[in-house]
Amino acid sequence: MSNVFAVITVMVGLAITLSIYLDNFELPNLIWTFTRQDSRSYYFAGNEAIVRTRSFFSEPAHLGYYLNIIFFSNVFYHRAKTKKTVLFILALGIMLTLSYSMIIIFTVTCLTLVISRIINGNFSWSYWYLAVVFMLGSIMLYFWDFIDVTIIERTKDIISGEDGSANIRLLGTWIYVDKERLLYGNGIGHTPPITNIYAYVMSDFGLIGFIPYIGLSAYVILNSIPAAILFITMNMAKGGYLNPAFWLFLLFVFLYAIIPSIKEK
Structure with a gap:
């Protein structure tokens, strides 16, 4: 379907x-x-x-x-x-x-x-x-x-560093991380739309949300390198955990890549 x-x-x-x-x-x-x-x-x-x-x-x-x-x-x-x-x-x-x-x-x-x-x-x-x-x-x-x-x-x-879009995606997205709220973050939905989900999670949830998400990334790496490359690059290319496409992505990665890989082991 x-x-x-x-x-x-x-x-x-x-x-x-x-x-x-x-x-x-x-x-x-x-x-x-x-x-x-x-x-x-x-x-x-x-x-x-x-x-x-x-x-x-x-x-x-x-x-x-x-x-x-x-x-x-x-x-x-x-x-x-x-x-x-x-x-x-x-x-x-x-x-x-x-x-x-x-x-x-x-x-x-x-x-x-x-x-x-x-x-x-x-x-x-x-x-x-x-x-x-x-x-x-x-x-x-x-x-x-x-x-x-x-x-x-x-x-x-x-x-050459002349592409502003790439610079913002890789570095500029982290400017919303508040050092005074490093542990708990700014709260759900308090970060403007940015293209890096890692920066998004760090900004809204702080280390409490960022560390588990890094752990999730590590879990994907341990189970499937090809899936991990897709997972990490897609997370850096488009942000927004409130976007339904993000949850569709997580569902399909685990349903059709990670879970079959675990069963094969």
Whole structure:
């Protein structure tokens, strides 16, 4: 059921993106009636030549967060018999968000999962992988100018320290931690929206909440390295423990990655 909803979400996102490219805003305005409609939410850096897919969500990164959850629940859970076309659609949806953090998370955790399976002897080669590489390679080649702007140049800016968004995400989110309330924190809901859940927990709950959450992260690391990489990076990419997507993420990580890993041991 989650896969069906996710695929529908991607299809709707593709339809909206295509409508915007064709300068037809009837469909986007209808679907986005109760959410954001400003151009900043779908144009990349104000560039009208690059449309970021966000479907029903208010931001492309939120769509990428959701699709990453569903994609990796399928590939982590060894009993899942998901059709490869579904996985391809989910992967395509993540790429079309042009969300730097979500694409990097997707790429890194994919590589980690493949390496882990090779080490454990659970990796089986399929010629279908060549088809996927060919299709994704063709898409990347066709959209290379967009990729150069959204990924390559963004990476250079992050490495050089010129990317303000990355600096805020990694360092700026900790400014709300009150040293005078280090033990108990500021209280639930007293931190403005920030993108790092670790800083969010430290700010609102203090050490009383932060230490157990670090312990939870350590527990995930001990049971599954690929799941841990996904867990930590996703927590640093999007904050908000009051957001339902956060609890969906926790549920799926434990249901389809951690619990099966424990049973195998």
